[in-house]
Amino acid sequence: MLEPRDDVVPSEPRTSGQRVALFATCFNDTLWPETPKATVHLLERLGVSVDFPADQTCCGQMLTNSGYGSSALPLVRRFVDVFGGYDAVVAPSGSCVGSVRVQHRRIAEESDDDSLADRVAELGPRVYELSEFLVDVLGVEDVGASFPHRVTYHPTCHSLRMLRVDDRPLRLLRAVRGIDLVELPEAQECCGFGGTFALKNADISISMGSDKARHVVGTGAEVLVAGDNSCLAHIGGILGRWRTGIRPMHLAEILAATEGTPA
Amino acid sequence: MTTTPTPSRPPVPGPPQDTSPTFVGMPTFHRAARAALDDTQQRRNLHHATRTIRDKRSRAVAELPHWEELRRAGAAAKDEALDHLADYLIRLEERLTAGGATVHWARDAAEANRIVLDIVRAKEAEEVVKVKSMVTQEIELNEALEAAGVNAWETDLAELIVQLGHDRPSHILVPAIHRNRREIRDIFQREMAAVGRPAPKDLTDEPSRLAEAARLHLREKFLRARVGVSGANFAIADTGSLVVVESEGNGRMCLTLPETLISVVGIEKVLPSWDDLGALLQLLPRSSTGERMNPYTTIWSGVHEGDGPQEVHVVLLDNGRTHVLGDRLGRQALRCIRCSACLNVCPVYERTGGHAYGSVYPGPIGAVLNPQLRGTESDIDRSLPWASSLCGACYDACPVGIDIPELLVELRSRVAGDRGRTAESVAMAATTWLFSDPRRLTAAQRATGVAGRLVGDRTIRSVPGLGAWTNARDLPNPPPESFRTWWARERGGGTREGSGR
Numbered sequence: 001m002l003e004p005r006d007d008v009v010p011s012e013p014r015t016s017g018q019r020v021a022l023f024a025t026c027f028n029d030t031l032w033p034e035t036p037k038a039t040v041h042l043l044e045r046l047g048v049s050v051d052f053p054a055d056q057t058c059c060g061q062m063l064t065n066s067g068y069g070s071s072a073l074p075l076v077r078r079f080v081d082v083f084g085g086y087d088a089v090v091a092p093s094g095s096c097v098g099s100v101r102v103q104h105r106r107i108a109e110e111s112d113d114d115s116l117a118d119r120v121a122e123l124g125p126r127v128y129e130l131s132e133f134l135v136d137v138l139g140v141e142d143v144g145a146s147f148p149h150r151v152t153y154h155p156t157c158h159s160l161r162m163l164r165v166d167d168r169p170l171r172l173l174r175a176v177r178g179i180d181l182v183e184l185p186e187a188q189e190c191c192g193f194g195g196t197f198a199l200k201n202a203d204i205s206i207s208m209g210s211d212k213a214r215h216v217v218g219t220g221a222e223v224l225v226a227g228d229n230s231c232l233a234h235i236g237g238i239l240g241r242w243r244t245g246i247r248p249m250h251l252a253e254i255l256a257a258t259e260g261t262p263a
Numbered sequence: 264m265t266t267t268p269t270p271s272r273p274p275v276p277g278p279p280q281d282t283s284p285t286f287v288g289m290p291t292f293h294r295a296a297r298a299a300l301d302d303t304q305q306r307r308n309l310h311h312a313t314r315t316i317r318d319k320r321s322r323a324v325a326e327l328p329h330w331e332e333l334r335r336a337g338a339a340a341k342d343e344a345l346d347h348l349a350d351y352l353i354r355l356e357e358r359l360t361a362g363g364a365t366v367h368w369a370r371d372a373a374e375a376n377r378i379v380l381d382i383v384r385a386k387e388a389e390e391v392v393k394v395k396s397m398v399t400q401e402i403e404l405n406e407a408l409e410a411a412g413v414n415a416w417e418t419d420l421a422e423l424i425v426q427l428g429h430d431r432p433s434h435i436l437v438p439a440i441h442r443n444r445r446e447i448r449d450i451f452q453r454e455m456a457a458v459g460r461p462a463p464k465d466l467t468d469e470p471s472r473l474a475e476a477a478r479l480h481l482r483e484k485f486l487r488a489r490v491g492v493s494g495a496n497f498a499i500a501d502t503g504s505l506v507v508v509e510s511e512g513n514g515r516m517c518l519t520l521p522e523t524l525i526s527v528v529g530i531e532k533v534l535p536s537w538d539d540l541g542a543l544l545q546l547l548p549r550s551s552t553g554e555r556m557n558p559y560t561t562i563w564s565g566v567h568e569g570d571g572p573q574e575v576h577v578v579l580l581d582n583g584r585t586h587v588l589g590d591r592l593g594r595q596a597l598r599c600i601r602c603s604a605c606l607n608v609c610p611v612y613e614r615t616g617g618h619a620y621g622s623v624y625p626g627p628i629g630a631v632l633n634p635q636l637r638g639t640e641s642d643i644d645r646s647l648p649w650a651s652s653l654c655g656a657c658y659d660a661c662p663v664g665i666d667i668p669e670l671l672v673e674l675r676s677r678v679a680g681d682r683g684r685t686a687e688s689v690a691m692a693a694t695t696w697l698f699s700d701p702r703r704l705t706a707a708q709r710a711t712g713v714a715g716r717l718v719g720d721r722t723i724r725s726v727p728g729l730g731a732w733t734n735a736r737d738l739p740n741p742p743p744e745s746f747r748t749w750w751a752r753e754r755g756g757g758t759r760e761g762s763g764r
Binding site: 024026028029030031032033034036037040052054055056057058060062063064065066067068069070071072074075078103106157158160161162188189190192193194195196197198199200201202203204205206207208209210233234236237238240241 | 292293296297300610611614615648649650651652653654655656658659669672675676677678679680687688691692694695697698699700701704707708711722724731732734735736737738739741742744745746747749750751754
């Protein structure tokens with residue numbers, strides 16, 4: 001079951017000769033650096049040479065969703081300046097990729113800068129959430145990971161309904177050695193994070209998060225996995241307060257784990 | 264979406280509607296929601312009811328492989344009508360008039376109520392029977408009629424429960440969704456006698472017994488009333504037809520038995536052509552009740568001698584709708600066909616119920632429609648755009664493709680813009696400043712790293728000023744160093760170093 005396999009890594013990655021950039025996202029960069037690190041390790045293991053353009057900052061989603069879309073305009077411009085020259089951009093966050101692919105377009109269209117709107121529209125389709133990049137661009141589902149634990153997966157709203165990643169993360173997880181993947185009841189329901197919603201409507205947010213956490217506890221999983229650390233911080237914050245001992249982990253960290261370097 | 268033709272004449276935005284007396288002074292959404300969250304009985308009722316309808320809807324939608332095409336067709340029909348609204352309304356008026364109906368135009372709720380009351384008075388009627396209708400609730404017609412000494416009897420079962428319970432509706436389709444059957448039995452036994460045939464003494468909470476009690480109570484009103492009042496689900500411009508879609512048959516009674524029929528119709532209900540009904544009569548029942556077809560569809564075109572009402576009035580109502588129409592992005596909310604699918608899939612609505620939204624239009628559609636119809640002057644309308652986690656379930660469920668999350672974000676920017684300089688706007692400006700230069704971000708991350716090293720492995724359970732988070736949630740521990748610091752050290756080469764050192 002755990003013997004090493006040769007067929008997991010395409011001998012010549014499909015991105016060979018292409019320039020691939022990591023968009024770490026400001027939250028991950030600042031608060032959860034283990035996730036972009038895991039993304040780098042995973043992609044390098046799959047033969048992808050990934051670059052981290054250091055001028056990147058933030059997609060501006062928090063500004064846009066809080067009603068300050070015009071303040072996000074400089075960040076939209078920065079994003080296309082920094083990433084426009086790459087063949088593919090990969091980010092370990094469904095929410096931030098959703099912001100780039102959906103919201104940047106509207107912000108750029110509403111600005112007076114026509115060329116910006118064109119550049120945003122041109123770059124958008126080349127920005128991928130991690131599971132999309134692995135499955136659609138690299139064409140792999142078995143990334144050679146090993147994670148011998150009981151795990152349940154929460155599909156985050158923006159990856160599910162904005163990006164339509166569908167079951168790509170589950171396909172990647174099913175191929176992980178030793179994993180005991182259990183289904184999360186009512187998985188597609190929002191966890192209640194919702195950015196500033198978690199603070200502005202804290203009572204409802206906590207009610208939604210508590211229901212989500214109860215479902216997670218009910219699966220008997222040791223680890224809760226998702227593609228967005230913001231949602232994981234919310235559900236994980238409740239799981240922690242309840243002293244459940246369940247560990248929230250980003251998809252990238254599980255996929256990066258191997259027998260030699262366990263997570 | 265199909266290409267949208269240029270409007271034949273630019274819409275002239277009218278004024279927003281006045282907040283109705285019932286909802287004046289309504290607290291902000293999050294305050295009203297807090298009280299609703301504590302109502303454990305209502306939480307259980309809502310959870311059970313929304314799950315049941317949600318599952319039924321999913322099955323009914325999954326049956327149709329061409330659902331997405333239907334959605335696009337429904338949206339296109341509504342958009343065509345909205346983009347040329349003035350033309351289609353004039354055609355509707357011509358066709359209705361040619362069919363023998365009398366058409367009235369009402370700018371706002373007060374005007375519509377006065378028109379209805381004048382007709383009722385002219386008929387010397389002391390009561391009207393009512394088909395379930397959102398628009399007459401929006402204008403508070405019952406209250407206006409009652410103030411003038413005219414009884415308005417709701418005949419839809421759930422509306423009857425709400426009316427007898429001196430309550431307010433909390434859902435578009437299932438207005439008594441917050442009540443369970445035991446509460447309904449108690450309301451019937453307590454209240455029916457005062458307004459007509461009493462409930463049987465041995466009434467149980469069996470659904471069939473409750474329905475029978477309502478049927479007997481209502482029957483005498485149907486047979487006695489000389490004026491019926493309805494709304495309309497659709498108004499067909501090219502045939503001058505009004506359409507009412509319902510489940511119980513009470514609507515058919517009200518639409519056919521009284522001599523006089525008055526229909527109050529929001530101007531956004533117009534459809535260009537009879538052919539448009541094909542898509543919409545598939546979209547509506549599957550989205551609202553999860554049925555392939557609704558049990559009763561009544562369509563009438565003016566007056567027919569010796570058959571049905573001999574005097575037909577149609578009141579076309581603006582009440583803030585042209586105000587919404589004047590907004591390029593916001594006008595898509597006028598496509599709404601009041602199916603309530605967005606309510607049933609909304610995790611926020613499921614927990615708060617409808618009353619917290621401070622309008623007869625609750626849930627996600629209410630959160631975008633009310634601040635547009637009424638403006639953003641009141642506390643409740645200013646808070647509604649935030650009554651959502653932006654999870655997107657409403658957009659997926661909407662049969663006419665209203666992008667509710669996009670509208671919520673747009674409305675947030677309007678409210679934030681109106682407020683001018685606030686602590687939040689200052690914080691947001693600081694965020695832009697911080698992220699406009701990676702060197703600033705790096706400096707801020709160093710502070711986070713210091714905090715991380717100070718906290719170490721201890722769990723963060725409380726932070727001054729972050730009570731809204733830490734009351735029920737632990738905080739993630741700040742890491743000792745940022746990713747970009749790690750990258751600069753481990754992969755160094757990269758592009759630009761960007762660490763600001």
